[in-house]
Amino acid sequence: MAISSERYSTSAILLHWLIAVLLIGNIGLAWYFNTLHGPAAAAPVALHRSIGITVLLLSLARLALRLAVRPPPLPAGLAAWERWASKAVHVLFYVVMIGLPLTGWAMVSVGPHLVQTPMTLFNLIPWPAIAPLTTVPAAQVHPTHELFEAAHGLMGKLAYVLIVLHVLAALKHQLIDRDTVVGRMAPFLAR
């Protein structure tokens, strides 16, 4: 693997792979619990919520780090469209990493449900509802829930597209261009 002398920081690499595993795992979990009915779905749905909030917190940390520390430069010789596409996919990834869990959290916060039966992270830490959504008028509870549910599903579809584009781009750089792009984010390499 071609390794750039300028790599992402260790914390950026750690967060990238942790978020990738949790986000893709949570998509798999959603596919799984969609096949279940009744009480059998409760535990996987609770785990999905906990993993989702974890992704939200890690993604906010990743965004703060990204704004504080500039990423290493892309190798010279990349076409303008490649630089533009890379930027667009990365920005949309932040939209998904933050918007997908936020819409999920919003969906379950609507109405009095979470006030009566509070949510916990991994059955350990109490996690609040988004307060303004708990007082939505009764007649608005169903349509508001549906709205956030549709947004959550749509962001999930955007995540599929981004993951495919991101992996195809990595494979192109690694196998066809044979440049240093992938080496900048690869784990287990000495800095």
Ligand code: HEM
């Ligand atoms: C990494 C974060 C997350 C990912 C990747 C993710 C992904 C998904 C996907 C792909 C679905 C299936 C959508 C469909 O059937 O079209 C789903 C459903 C669901 N998600 Fe998430 N989600 C995340 C975070 C959250 C969070 C934080 C919550 C709540 C706190 C949540 C609550 C739900 C619920 C309740 C459903 C079932 C919706 C239904 O079909 O009734 N999700 N999620």
